[in-house]
């Protein structure tokens with residue numbers, strides 16, 4: 688197999704559970720890690736419970752690893768304290784441990800919420816300035832900057848995959864634009880891991896949907912071509928004629944509901 692050992696963080700999560708099955712052909716051993724419960728290790732698997740905020744534990748977690756798929760962390764808006772521990776300290780711990788363990792490449796599960804304050808009428812690319820829509824989005828911007836710093840200073844390569852909405856199918860009209868099928872997600876990871884040189888690349892993770900807010904031309908070298916489309920679900924969400932609605936922030940901005948923080952997160 689191409690790799691000796693792949694580490695997947697966030698293995699107990701929604702995407703982690705899907706990826707657990709799909710990445711097996713790529714490595715002799717898949718090391719699965721999360722702070723939460725995971726199914727016991729099967730053949731060719733290692734299961735390691737680890738809090739990303741625990742620096743010493745993360746250093747050990749990365750021993751003997753060739754490449755990392757970093758999907759662990761808080762995945763929606765939360766308190767600054769929680770985000771700081773899991774996403775900011777956690778991602779720092781991961782990169783520092785990767786450097787100390789001589790790891791060459793990481794795929795970082797970034798998010799469309801790094802750019803969620805662009806309008807739904809904007810069309811942007813990887814060079815458009817970040818415009819996070821939440822503290823969660825800010826923590827993903829931190830991860831992208833941190834990975835850029837580690838690439839420039841140590842040569843660790845990273846693909847920052849700005850995932851749109853990766854779920855079995857779109858569950859609201861916004862997701863007709865942001866939907867990223869599981870097959871396309873896996874293919875984007877395959878391209879990110881097997882392209883000979885990726886340097887530091889930002890890739891928007893969306894399927895070949897009828898409408899798009901994101902231009903992936905700056906990531907051409909990865910050769911990623913999405914195959915699925917949200918068109919098959921379009922009937923679920925007939926057009927209303929007023930999208931975006933001038934009085935509705937969740938349809939005005941690419942980040943959707945994330946631009947309207949829940950009462951528990953309002954300043």
Ligand code: NAI
Pocket residue numbers: 696697698699700701702703720721722723737738739740757758759760761762763772773777796797798799849850851852853854
């Ligand atoms: P999820 O919330 O289901 O999974 C995240 C996993 O990280 C959970 O199992 C959780 O226990 C683990 N985790 C949280 N704090 C941790 C800590 N301190 N130490 C170790 N593990 C910790 O989220 P999902 O949907 O599977 O997303 C995976 C990754 O992809 C996340 O980083 C998320 O931000 C990113 N992403 C996902 C999108 C999607 O559409 N599913 C869209 C954009 C980004």
Ligand code: 15L
Pocket residue numbers: 762763798799800850851852853865942
């Ligand atoms: C994300 O970053 C979240 O992790 C995911 O749960 C979805 O909310 C997704 O963005 C989205 O924008 O649909």
